Amino acid sequence: MKRAWMDRFIDAIEWIAAGFVGIVALDIFLSVLLRNTLNYAIPDSFDIGRMLLGILIFWGIAATSYRGTHITVDLIWANSSPRYQRWIDVFATLVLLFVVTVQTWTLFDKVRGTYNDNVQTFDMHMPTWPFFAIAWIGDVSAVLLIAIRTYRLIFHPEEMHDPKLKATE
Structure with missing residues (x-):
């Protein structure tokens, strides 16, 4: 079965985020x-x-944004019909898209500011803006994944692969 380019893009973002988890763990272990x-x-x-932890946070936001695997409390959603659940999902995803888009805009301002101010590390005087830029790319990826999620929720809900978790008592 040929996979859609959107699914390959989503998987690539998740692998990049996983790679940053490994890099941060290696940095801490070696230090x-x-x-x-x-x-x-x-x-x-x-x-x-x-700065690597900052990068990890923004790429982690990208990885969890599409799948909807972040922590949620859905008391109203759980007691709604499937039709209303879908509308709640669309509304919540649109709010998330707006918030992360604004966050991405402000993070770009931070990238530009650290570049223009020539902010450097203490010991080796490395410029810090590339780290902020990599974090910003993760945030842009989050916006793209949330946009894909919104599109699929509205037009192709059958393509959503949200995990169906059942609570145990």
Whole structure:
């Protein structure tokens, strides 16, 4: 079965987010290992780790935005008919699209500001704007995935692959 380009794009975003989880874990592991065994600190490890965590957060938002796997409390949704559940999903996704779009706009302003102000790390004087730009690309990916989710919820709800989780008592 040939997969749609949207599904391949969604999978690529999720793999990129997973890659950043691995990079952050490796950075933390190496920093702790070198500090505790060789009494050596990686130059700028705090700044780089902090910026990598920021990147991870924005790519994580992208990864969870499409699938709807973030934490939700849906008391009204759970007690509604499937038709109203779909309308609630569309409304909530449109609100999420608006909020993340505004967030993306403000993060771009941060990228531009760090570039124009030539903000650098403390030890090695590396420019910080590339880290902010990578985080911004993750946020742009979140906007695109939320837009795809909105489109599918409205026009092709059968293409939604939301996990159906059942609560256990």
